[in-house]
Each structure stands twice: as C-alpha cells, then as structure tokens.
Amino acid sequence: QQQVKQSPQSLIVQKGGISIINCAYENTAFDYFPWYQQFPGKGPALLIAIRPDVSEKKEGRFTISFNKSAKQFSLHIMDSQPGDSATYFCAASDNQAGTALIFGKGTTLSVSS
Amino acid sequence: GAVVSQHPSWVICKSGTSVKIECRSLDFQATTMFWYRQFPKQSLMLMATSNEGSKATYEQGVEKDKFLINHASLTLSTLTVTSAHPEDSSFYICSARGLPGQGSYNEQFFGPGTRLTVL
Numbered sequence: 001q002q003q004v005k006q007s008p009q010s011l012i013v014q015k016g017g018i019s020i021i022n023c024a025y026e027n028t029a030f031d032y033f034p035w036y037q038q039f040p041g042k043g044p045a046l047l048i049a050i051r052p053d054v055s056e057k058k059e060g061r062f063t064i065s066f067n068k069s070a071k072q073f074s075l076h077i078m079d080s081q082p083g084d085s086a087t088y089f090c091a092a093s094d095n096q097a098g099t100a101l102i103f104g105k106g107t108t109l110s111v112s113s
Numbered sequence: 114g115a116v117v118s119q120h121p122s123w124v125i126c127k128s129g130t131s132v133k134i135e136c137r138s139l140d141f142q143a144t145t146m147f148w149y150r151q152f153p154k155q156s157l158m159l160m161a162t163s164n165e166g167s168k169a170t171y172e173q174g175v176e177k178d179k180f181l182i183n184h185a186s187l188t189l190s191t192l193t194v195t196s197a198h199p200e201d202s203s204f205y206i207c208s209a210r211g212l213p214g215q216g217s218y219n220e221q222f223f224g225p226g227t228r229l230t231v232l
Contacts, residue, residue: 043206043226044157089156093221098210100147101221103157
C-alpha cells in the first residue's frame with residue numbers, strides 16, 4: 001500500500017488552543033484527502049476533506065491546509081475543546097481510479113480543560 | 114446523508130468457528146465496498162476491495178481463504194472469518210462508495226464497525 005505518514009502520534013492541547021496534525025503522502029495520483037475522527041469503539045467519521053485544486057478548506061473550527069508541491073496536508077483545529085479529544089486519521093485515495101482510502105497511523109488528541 | 118450499517122456490532126465466538134459480518138448501504142447503491150481491520154490503538158488497514166458481482170481483491174498478506182468476501186448486491190457485502198482464532202480478534206470496519214454520477218461516489222462512507230472476539 002502507498003504510505004501516508006502522519007505526525008505527531010499524540011498531542012496534548014489546552015482548551016482554547018490550536019491543534020495541528022500533519023500528513024505527507026507519496027503517490028502523486030492521490031486526489032482526495034479526508035480527515036476522520038474516531039472515538040473509542042466507534043467507526044471513523046468524516047470530518048473534512050480537500051481536493052488538490054485548492055490549498056485550504058475551512059469548515060467551522062476545522063481547516064485543512066494543502067501543499068501539493070510538498071505532498072503534504074494538515075488539519076488545524078481552532079479553539080480546541082475537550083469534546084475534540086479523539087483519534088484523528090488522515091487518509092488519501094485516487095478517486096479517479098476508485099481506489100480505497102489509505103490511512104495514516106493516527107494521532108491521539110487530548111484537550112485538557 | 115449516506116448511511117452504512119454493520120451487523121452484528123459485536124460478536125464473541127469460540128476458536129475454530131466461522132463468523133459472518135454484514136455491511137449494508139442503507140440509502141444508496143454501492144458498486145464498491147471496502148473491508149478494513151483495526152487492532153487496538155492502531156490505524157485502519159485495508160483488507161480487501163469488493164466490487165458487486167465480481168471476486169474481491171485482497172491486499173498483500175490477507176488470506177483470501179480465511180476471509181471470505183461476498184458482494185452479492187449493490188447494497189450488501191459480507192465478510193466471513195473462517196476457522197477463527199484468537200489472533201483474528203479485531204475491529205472490522207466496512208465502507209462503501211456510491212455509483213458513478215451519484216453524490217456519494219466521491220466519498221467512502223464507513224460503517225460503525227464490528228468487534229470480533231475469538232476465545
């Protein structure tokens with residue numbers, strides 16, 4: 001499987017702070033980059049996604065920044081809240097070819113109150 | 114929005130038995146369904162890609178004779194873990210992609226997962 005490298009592995013942020021998670025990919029054919037949020041015992045839930053024709057996408061407190069030349073994308077969570085404490089996965093796929101999502105290893109976020 | 118269900122949500126079985134997990138797309142038709150496995154505190158690892166009416170494509174290292182996948186209709190795929198052993202205990206998650214031209218085509222929708230425990 002083509003790799004998607006995610007960092008950091010874990011992150012502790014104070015309430016109200018900004019959480020930043022980074023991902024890098026190898027396959028230049030990837031054209032769909034979603035972020036998923038997962039709580040223990042639950043399936044992953046789509047948070048926000050971006051395609052390579054834009055460099056940034058914002059939805060509420062969540063922003064994806066995308067750098068096509070560097071093959072990197074990141075998730076920013078503004079005004080982090082304790083309820084944001086979860087595991088976050090970046091992923092990538094070649095939607096044109098209909099391939100499956102390849103996931104990063106995940107980042108466990110803890111937001112302290 | 115597009116909803117994917119899985120049944121059962123959890124199952125406990127004895128070593129050597131077979132277990133079937135169902136994945137259904139409830140409000141859209143899915144030409145392609147994917148099966149992932151997730152061990153505790155690890156990421157989702159793709160096991161196989163299942164296209165309706167054809168044989169599944171397995172990822173390297175996944176035993177096709179042990180993990181039988183059937184995608185008999187545009188709304189149902191099943192994963193059967195045959196002769197299960199304790200090391201097969203994991204969280205199994207399916208996802209589905211809608212038909213080309215549908216709004217659900219460009220996204221994979223995930224089921225809630227099935228927790229399998231093999232004693």
